[in-house]
Amino acid sequence: MAAAFTARGLAKRYGAVTALDGVDLDVEEGELVGLLGPNGAGKSTLVKIGCGLVRASAGKATVCGAPAGSPQARGEMGYLAELFRFPGWCTADELLTLHQRLAGSHGGDPERAELLELVGLAEARGRRIEGMSKGMQQRLGIAQALVGSPRFLFLDEPTSALDPVGRRTVRKLLEELRRRGVAVLLNSHLLSEIELVCDRVAILSRGRLVAEGRPSDLARPRGVEVDVDGATRVFAGARREDAPRIVAELVSGGEQVFGVRVLESTLEEIYLEAVGEDH
């Protein structure tokens, strides 16, 4: 089966400004990939090319094997834009009905009810969008992106307007999507969120892909920290596999060990290292 999303040598120039500069990226079926990068790194441009909203200057992108932007590709994907608005005059149910018709979904009333339940808006089904809070609209946006059971989702800052409870709802939703085998490219500034839910991360800086992989693979060992009687001793540069030897040596030397911690760089440190502190 074709990958959910591929980008090969993808480039986008706006006049003299290069927004994307030869990006290669894959999102496999059922995989959750976090897209990170400072403002202006090209994350939204990459997502928009994938959705067919922006035309690439060079390179190629596919969604579920079809050229990005083609009707076939758009039929397989869902999208939540970073900055979006829905018509205030229609209700949540009417909006989802519209998108069902446009997406060619035959899910009908049960699909709408399930999606609204999934994002915690079951009670607001008949409410006009203009009467909803920003957070509710954001969750409705996610429900809209899921109309028609897409195989691949582009989520551009899906939690930007959400409170902690709303963010937790979205995290659970992403876990549910993983369970259902839906692939997701998640563009977010919230590193903790990415670290919690994503299988892999891709870091963009100045239009280029500067790091990619599982957070655990990208992490660097920073040493082992051991709590001994009355103090904490740090063994800089030591790795996880060094921990038993260090403990054994301490015990044989007459020390009492109360705790051991393997130190690794956090996603934040990986990110800062990749994009440079000046960002």
Next chain:
Amino acid sequence: MRAVPVIVGYALRESLRRRVFAVVLVLTVAFLGLFWLGADKAFEESRELAPPPEAVLAGVDAQELTGATLFGLSMFGTLFLGTVLAAFLTLGVVRGDAERGLLQPLVVRPVGRTALLFARFLAAALVCGLYVCAVYAGALVITWATGDWVPDRIVSPAVQLAAGVAVIAAISLLGSVFLTTTANGIAVFMIFGAGLVAGLLGQIGEVLESDTLTRVAEICSWVLPFEALYQDGLNAITADSSGFTEFALELGPFGGAQPAGAFLWPWTLAYLLLVGAATAGAFVRKDL
């Protein structure tokens, strides 16, 4: 193209539920109310001030002169209100909606951009066409009720007004690809004004017997065919007038009203297709 009826339905609901509809409704009621008062008074005075039999104007049918003049003015008002509605329904369809984030969720669906544009045009033309015909019918009833006068042609001027606002909607859609909502609104009303000025130029040209002015007005009305449609419709309401009445009408606001001939409808259709193709071509290439 299966999405066209879906988008048309969406746009129709939008036009009915947005506040602009209530504003247009209030404006229309006010316009027709004032028109009723004005028509009633004008017909009453035209009956009281009938010229003596020996006067030059004795051969003029005062009822027809009053009725045609009032109804011609109501057609201008109708075209203006239709233009306001057409502009409000279309001026932000592409760039304006994209900047507000309304367009992207629709465009990423498996709906062609051309189909989306066509559906928005169809909905706007339908709403504005029906609206213009309704206001036209209202003015017709008022003129008949207050002065017992009806135009020589009833259906064709209404259809021409409806086609005129469809042309304006198409121009506004084209502008919406390139211009912000405000800039496009200004551009549409300037184009509408240019058409009207061309009509006035034609009228002045007729009076002064200036071929240049008449020619300029004629070219303008073909470049902006809503004006040619309006002029032709205006001409049709007094198509059967003759003698002194026709002469008196030509001195009034109908002086510039010219029959456009058989080429009007094919040109209007071709114009809509050209503007539509230019709009679709630009929209398909636009980064959102």
